Amino acid sequence: MWDFTSPRKVIFGEDALEYLSEQSFKRVFIVTDPLMRKLHLHLLEDQLNAINAEITVFDEIEGEPTLQIVQKGAKLLAEAKPDAIIALGGGSVMDSAKGMWPIWASPEDGMDAIEGLDPFGKINLREKTGSILINIPTTSGTGSDVTWATVLTDNSSETERKASFGNRELVADITILDPILTKTLPRHLIAGTGLDAISHAIGGYLSTWRNDFSDAFLIHAFKLMWENISLAYNQAETGEVNFEIREKLHNAATMSGWGFGNSQIVLGHALGHSIGAAFKIAHSKCIGTTCWYSLMYNKNAEPNRIADLARAIGMKGKSDEELTEKLILGLKNLLLELDLPLSLEEMGVTKEKYDSEIEAVIEYALNDSGTLSNPRPVDYEDYVKIFEYLYIGKELDF
Ligand SMILES: NC(=O)c1ccc[n+]([C@@H]2O[C@H](COP(=O)([O-])OP(=O)(O)OC[C@H]3O[C@@H](n4cnc5c(N)ncnc54)[C@H](O)[C@@H]3O)[C@@H](O)[C@H]2O)c1
Numbered sequence: 215m216w217d218f219t220s221p222r223k224v225i226f227g228e229d230a231l232e233y234l235s236e237q238s239f240k241r242v243f244i245v246t247d248p249l250m251r252k253l254h255l256h257l258l259e260d261q262l263n264a265i266n267a268e269i270t271v272f273d274e275i276e277g278e279p280t281l282q283i284v285q286k287g288a289k290l291l292a293e294a295k296p297d298a299i300i301a302l303g304g305g306s307v308m309d310s311a312k313g314m315w316p317i318w319a320s321p322e323d324g325m326d327a328i329e330g331l332d333p334f335g336k337i338n339l340r341e342k343t344g345s346i347l348i349n350i351p352t353t354s355g356t357g358s359d360v361t362w363a364t365v366l367t368d369n370s371s372e373t374e375r376k377a378s379f380g381n382r383e384l385v386a387d388i389t390i391l392d393p394i395l396t397k398t399l400p401r402h403l404i405a406g407t408g409l410d411a412i413s414h415a416i417g418g419y420l421s422t423w424r425n426d427f428s429d430a431f432l433i434h435a436f437k438l439m440w441e442n443i444s445l446a447y448n449q450a451e452t453g454e455v456n457f458e459i460r461e462k463l464h465n466a467a468t469m470s471g472w473g474f475g476n477s478q479i480v481l482g483h484a485l486g487h488s489i490g491a492a493f494k495i496a497h498s499k500c501i502g503t504t505c506w507y508s509l510m511y512n513k514n515a516e517p518n519r520i521a522d523l524a525r526a527i528g529m530k531g532k533s534d535e536e537l538t539e540k541l542i543l544g545l546k547n548l549l550l551e552l553d554l555p556l557s558l559e560e561m562g563v564t565k566e567k568y569d570s571e572i573e574a575v576i577e578y579a580l581n582d583s584g585t586l587s588n589p590r591p592v593d594y595e596d597y598v599k600i601f602e603y604l605y606i607g608k609e610l611d612f
C-alpha cells in the first residue's frame with residue numbers, strides 16, 4: 215500500500231495572496247526571515263488586517279535553519295496559540311515552521327517531537343493545536359511548501375549535521391503561490407533554487423520509490439523549469455521581470471516538490487546535504503552540481519528513465535543511451551550558463567578543509583535517504599571516488 219499526500223488547496227497565480235483576506239482567522243503566527251519581513255510581509259499584513267486577524271511575527275530564521283532556532287520559535291508559537299501558522303519565505307523558513315509545529319503540539323516530548331518523528335505515525339497536529347499550516351514560498355525551488363520533510367541542521371556538535379525529519383501531517387493545509395513575491399529574487403537565487411527544483415524532478419523520477427503519480431508531476435515540472443530558468447536568469451540581469459515566466463518557475467518548483475515528496479530524492483541530494491552541512495554551502499549553491507554527478511553515476515542504471523526526461527525537453531537521439539549523454543551534457547551546460555560551480559573547489563572548499571571533513575561527509579552521505587533510494591547502489595568505496603572527482607570537477611568515468 216502507498217499513498218500520495220497533498221495539501222488541501224494550492225492557490226496560484228496573480229493576486230493569490232488575496233486568498234488570505236477571504237479567511238476568518240483570529241490569530242496568525244507568521245514565520246519569516248529578516249529580509250522577507252522587510253520586502254514582503256506588508257503584502258500579507260494588508261490582507262490579514264482586512265479580516266482583523268491578530269498577527270505575531272517571528273522573523274529570526276536564517277539560511278539552513280538549526281534545531282535550536284526551531285526550538286526558540288516553537289516556544290513563541292505555543293504562547294501565541296494561533297489558528298493559522300503562516301510561513302513566508304524560502305525553504306529555510308518553511309522547514310522551520312514545519313519543525314516548530316510538532317514541538318508546540320507535544321511539549322512533553324521536547325526535541326524528540328521533531329527528531330523522533332515517524333514518517334507515517336499519527337501525531338494529531340491539527341487536533342492538538344487547533345491550527346493549520348499555510349506555506350507561502352518566496353523562492354522557486356525547494357518545494358518544501360508541499361513536502362512532508364523538514365531539513366534542519368544540528369550545530370550542537372563539532373561536525374554540523376543536516377538531517378531530514380518528517381511526517382505526513384507536516385504537509386501544509388494550503389500553499390499560496392503568488393509570483394509577485396519572486397520579483398525580488400537575485401539572479402544567483404533564481405539559478406540555484408531553480409536547479410534545486412530540477413534536481414528534485416530528476417531525483418524523484420529516478421528514485422526507487424517512484425510511482426505513476428509522482429512521475430506525472432515530475433516530468434512536467436522538469437519541462438517547465440528547464441524551459442524557463444535561463445529566460446528568467448537572463449532577464450534578471452537587466453532587472454526585467456516577466457511574471458508569466460516567474461509563475462511557471464514558481465508552479466514548477468511546487469510540482470517538483472509534490473512529486474519528489476511522494477517519491478524520494480537520490481544520490482544528488484545525499485551529496486548535496488552532506489557537503490552543505492560540513493562545508494557550510496547553501497543548498498541552492500551546490501545542488502545543481504551534485505545533481506549532475508548523480509546523473510553521471512546513474513546513467514547506466516536508468517538510461518530509459520533519463521531518456522524520458524531528455525525527450526520531455528525536446529532532445530532528440532537514436533537511442534536511450536545517446537539521449538542520456540545529451541541530458542548529462544545539457545545539464546553541465548546549464549550550470550555553466552547560470553554561473554553555477556562545477557566542483558567543490560569552485561564552491562570555495564579548501565583542500566585542507568576537504569581532507570579534514572571527508573570521512574564525516576562520507577558517513578553522512580551513506581546515511582542519507584538519498585543513498586537508500588538511489589537506483590544504482592552506492593557504498594563507501596563509491597563515495598570515496600565520487601567525492602574525489604567532485605572535489606576537482608572531474609567527470610565520472612566509472
Ligand atoms: N523540506 C524540503 O522538502 C526541502 C527541499 C529542498 C530544500 N530544503 C531546504 O531548504 C533550505 C533552502 O531553502 P531556499 O533555497 O529556498 O533558500 P533560503 O530559504 O535559505 O533563502 C535563501 C536566501 O534567499 C532570500 N530570499 C528568499 N526569498 C527571496 C525573495 N523573494 N527575494 C529576495 N531574497 C529572497 C532569503 O532571505 C535568504 O537570504 C535548505 O535548508 C534546504 O536543505 C528543504
Ligand SMILES: [Fe+2]
Pocket residue numbers: 356410414483497501
Ligand atoms: Fe533540494
